[in-house]
Amino acid sequence: MELLSVIVPCYNEQENIVDFYNELFKYEGFFKDRDVDIELIFVNDGSKDDTVSIVKELHAKDERVHLINFSRNFGKEAGMYAGLQKSKGDYVVVMDCDLQDPPALLPDMFKCIAEEGYDSVATRRVDRKGEPPIRSFFARQFYKIINKMSKTEIVDGARDYRLMTRQFVDAILSLEEYNRFSKGIFGWVGFKTKWLEFENIERKKGETKWSFWKLFLYALDGIVAFSTAPLAMASVFGVLFCFIALIFIIFIVVRQLTVGDPNNTVGWASTVCIISLVSGVQLFCLGIVGQYLSKAYLEVKKRPMYIVKEEL
Template sequence: MKLGTDVSSLTTTAATAAAQGLSIVIPVYNEAAGLTALHQRIRDLASVLRRRYGLPCEVVYVDDGSTDATLAIANGLAADTLDVQVVSLSRNFGKEAALMAGLDHARRGAVLFMDGDGQHPPALVEQLVGHWVDGGYDVVYTAKAHRENESFLRRLAVHGFYAVINWGARQKIPEDAGDFRLLSPRAAAALRQLPERNRFFKGLASWIGFRQVRVDYEPAPRTHGVTTFNAGRLLGLSIEGLTSFSVAPLRFASLLGVLLASVAFLFGLSIVWEVWTTGKQVPGYPSLVVGLMTIGGVQLIM
């Protein structure tokens, strides 16, 4: 689909769902230990969706530069109840890039995104598909039902992140919303058209609009391996989201510029007042500072 194509006319009704089908995009990074078991659950899910909705499915595994046997295992997965695509990235580009690579390679109409660690329950997918086919929703996103099992600092950091990124935003990102979501054919087409180089998936999936509905769930415990999202990677992802999607950094810079210019103005007035009342000659250093602060403040505002 070309950039600028009108996607509002693409239907998402039950009558066309079977013809359009569903692509399941799963980024994987060093998930060799659990990939076979996950694929079996996806196969079972595809069988259920075909029986209930007549919905043909495919799964797109995006190997994000794994250093174990993930790619080899993915290439050998059975393609009986659903089509299997394997996309191999040349190195570890990160989850955001892997999600978008999967979206670009998805050949069906609707697109479902889920993690490859097994913590996103495939059994919940049937409910997400129901909201799309039966309810007519274009974006069905999931969110953690609670964070009671997380530390206080992590909960505080998550709350602070959403507060900052939604500061002044016209389209808010729902707090606790994750990447586990379903996009209807027209929502997926709209997301493909966005020209951003560095994409923040959660933000863009909310920004495109359309009818959206939230589904709360509890992530399943990881059964294989360990998470690759340490504090450093989560911090990097948060910074990338703030700088690529949010206007908060620009607003902060503008406020800092106003503050700096105001201080410079008051400092300048104090110099003028000192000269006026005492008649003393003011050295060049204070006036130089006033000039630099004023220029710096104006630049930040602009």
């Protein structure tokens, strides 16, 4: 009998765990008919509510339910990576606990792999109904920017909800980088992937853990992780402003030799503007370099991506 591993990263999801469990196992019969068993791995990412105790209650009733309990909050990327490492399945799927990733899609996703020969089946939202308009706007702009900068395609509206073969999972686990951006990693490893579209489903219980600021930092991580274009852009800015500065120097020298400057205060405003502009560009370029340097710093320290407090 084959095995399907379901990985569910959790952070303060006490209101959704039982509902997710019940919804998932509605489709148990479909997999049993195909000789596929299910293991459910909850990865608790430092929750401050009763997430752990509820998962332990489910484990006591159903031995197919497992728990990876982190010592603190390490982030969703660490949670997904820990689940992938723990999984034993021939097929592995990553899902959110809030039911915004509908389990109803699992049968179709499995058929695409088992019957059509795909290595992974990914999902994307065709709309962003229920999201604040500003957040939706910036999300779309992010996908446009990163796809212009990066050779790795990252699909607009892509979810982390993805069913994968064991070979696909092993390829992901072979990338042991500390700064992870899974949407990019999924695309970078290649393989044959099919995309399933569905309409956005709003969270029924609890609140989203992704603030605008967290999403912005996550987007920044994605750009830095899968593109060196910002470094090239910083270099272009440097060359451009060196050229502009050279033109200004020639202009000033020629004017001084031909016309002179009877009033020493003339030109101070333009000088201040030029200095301010060039200084701003320099700081911007230093910030870009600093982002890459900070990522390299975190990589070379070789700290573990997460620390497990207990496992069931």
